Amino acid sequence: MSDLPDGWIVKMSKTHNKEYFYNTHTQESSWEHPGENASAQVRASHLLVKHKDSRRPASWREPNITRTKEEALDILNGYIKMINAGTPFSDLASEFSDCSSAKRGGDLGSFGRGQMQKPFEEATYALKINEMSGPVYTDSGIHVILRTA
Numbered sequence: 125m126s127d128l129p130d131g132w133i134v135k136m137s138k139t140h141n142k143e144y145f146y147n148t149h150t151q152e153s154s155w156e157h158p159g160e161n162a163s164a165q166v167r168a169s170h171l172l173v174k175h176k177d178s179r180r181p182a183s184w185r186e187p188n189i190t191r192t193k194e195e196a197l198d199i200l201n202g203y204i205k206m207i208n209a210g211t212p213f214s215d216l217a218s219e220f221s222d223c224s225s226a227k228r229g230g231d232l233g234s235f236g237r238g239q240m241q242k243p244f245e246e247a248t249y250a251l252k253i254n255e256m257s258g259p260v261y262t263d264s265g266i267h268v269i270l271r272t273a
Contacts, residue, residue: 132158152233164237167273168248169213169230173200174222174265183222196266200259204268207256213270222265234273244269 128134131149136142145154152167174181174189175196181189191199203216217230225232237245241262251257251271260267 129158151228154234156236165234165273166236166248166271167234168232168251169217169270169272170223170225170232170244170267171200171203171213171217171221171230172223172265172267173197173203173220178265179263184224184226185220185222189222193266197259200266200268204256204258207268213256230270231272 128145131147133146133148134143135146135153137144142155145156145158147153147158154165156165172183173196174183174186175191175193176189177193178189183189203220206216207213214229214231218226220226221230223230232240237249239245240248241264243260243262244267247257247260247267248269248271251269253271253273255271257267257269260269
């Protein structure tokens, strides 16, 4: 496909057995052509704190999460204070997020509407680029989101 922007290539998903688009510069991947609906896409990083009522109360950090939702909120609010005091978002996400995106500093890549849980999507689209949310509740746990594009 010669109509791809610079850095983008087409790869084949082994899991889904279909083509997807991959940016060799940013390591971003997308099912949609990178030139299509560019304005409809956002990019965000997040830091997730799960609790015992999360839909999957386990993570790469903890095999069995037993904290309450209130305890998770207290932990997340502590991270928000640290970020506001100058600690890089990606550093905290890498070390403390209960999401596998921690290995990318919390970066979720680009996504469009309908790809994330509704509260997460609504919060991300409401943010300006480089703006951080307060606590956002989803079935996965409690997030703080940083919109990056």
